[in-house]
Each structure stands twice: as C-alpha cells, then as structure tokens.
Amino acid sequence: DTGVSQNPRHKITKRGQNVTFRCDPISEHNRLYWYRQTLGQGPEFLTYFQNEAQLEKSRLLSDRFSAERPKGSFSTLEIQRTEQGDSAMYLCASSPGTGGGETQYFGPGTRLLVL
Amino acid sequence: GEDVEQSLFLSVREGDSSVINCTYTDSSSTYLYWYKQEPGAGLQLLTYIFSNMDMKQDQRLTVLLNKKDKHLSLRIADTQTGDSAIYFCAERYNQGGKLIFGQGTELSVKP
Numbered sequence: 001d002t003g004v005s006q007n008p009r010h011k012i013t014k015r016g017q018n019v020t021f022r023c024d025p026i027s028e029h030n031r032l033y034w035y036r037q038t039l040g041q042g043p044e045f046l047t048y049f050q051n052e053a054q055l056e057k058s059r060l061l062s063d064r065f066s067a068e069r070p071k072g073s074f075s076t077l078e079i080q081r082t083e084q085g086d087s088a089m090y091l092c093a094s095s096p097g098t099g100g101g102e103t104q105y106f107g108p109g110t111r112l113l114v115l
Numbered sequence: 116g117e118d119v120e121q122s123l124f125l126s127v128r129e130g131d132s133s134v135i136n137c138t139y140t141d142s143s144s145t146y147l148y149w150y151k152q153e154p155g156a157g158l159q160l161l162t163y164i165f166s167n168m169d170m171k172q173d174q175r176l177t178v179l180l181n182k183k184d185k186h187l188s189l190r191i192a193d194t195q196t197g198d199s200a201i202y203f204c205a206e207r208y209n210q211g212g213k214l215i216f217g218q219g220t221e222l223s224v225k226p
Binding site: 004006031033035040041042043044045048056091093095102103104105106107108109111 | 155156158213215
C-alpha cells in the first residue's frame, strides 16, 4: 500500500467554475478526513466520514462544498461556483478508525488556484 | 474553545538541538501529534503522544507533555539541514477525532 493518494495534484480554474478532487485512502481505513490549508496557516478541518457516512461538517464548509464517499472507499470533494477565496491546498487524511487506531495519515494534497 | 498555538520561527545550527513548543486548550484531548511539512508537500507524521504520558522518545525525537499547563514540546537532537521544514502540533479533538492544528513553526537549520 502506498499511502493516501490525491488527484489532481494541482488545479487552476476560473472563478465561477466547478472543481472536483479525489482522495483514495489507505486500504481498509474506515475514517477519511478533508482539511483545507491556506498559505502560512495550519490545516483546518472541513469534514469527515466513517465508512460512507458523513459524520461531521465544519462551518467552513459552505453550501458550495459537497463531499461524498459513496462506497466507503475513495472520496470526492466538489466545490461549485469557485471563488478566489477557495484558493488553498486541500488535504485528505485517513485513519483505521474505531478499534484500529486513531492516527491520521495525510495525502500529498491538491493545490487549487482560482483566477 | 479550540486553539493550538506555536511560535512561528526557529533557527538553529546544524548539530544543535531544536526545541519546538506548542500550547493547546482542550484538556480532554487524548492524543497530541507532531507533523512535518516540506515545501509543496503534504503532512508527514513524526510522532504522537497519548495524554496519560509525560514523555515519549523515538530516535532523535523527544516529546514532552505537561498536561497541567497544556504544553507540548518536540526536541530534535543533532538537528540536520534535512530537518528544515514546518512543524505542526495538533490535538485530537475528542468528539469525532478531527485534528486541530497550530499555525506551524518554520525550522531553519544553518550549516
């Protein structure tokens, strides 16, 4: 297993366009987390899944953001009608979940630039 | 409230020890973590400590936890130029397991 993977690694888009990012967690990890990191700051929590259930969403996640994990494996994060303020690194992490350990392992991130 | 604070910069000479400090607010946190981030990359887990421990050592890394003062530190012995990076302290929020990160400490190691 090569760890958490994210695609694409970089995305440049124009304001108002929709973008979708994908995260593939470590195999058999039940929990999957999305974070956002802006320049000079630490990552901020956006949302997380236990298997396919989305259990918590941050107030940072406006109604333009939606995340899914349809089969409890990979997850997608979609941003509709992007704004310049959405420019950031979007990080995905996974952990084994309850009974299997809580440590979160991060992917390389998707860097989004909204022009 | 949820808040983790770190000093922003630390500069040391190669071979010296580095100590990066962090304070947190959630006294119910069960795990505290240190992650390393190199430019343009994701976060690499360095080490973590369970809240009922005072100290954890892992090769060149030593983590000290003062739960009374909600203070966490990471000591890197024999710091190398390859240790230059941003180091993030994070507390695991008890409900749901999300991590609350500090702003990061940029470590610069000079030869």
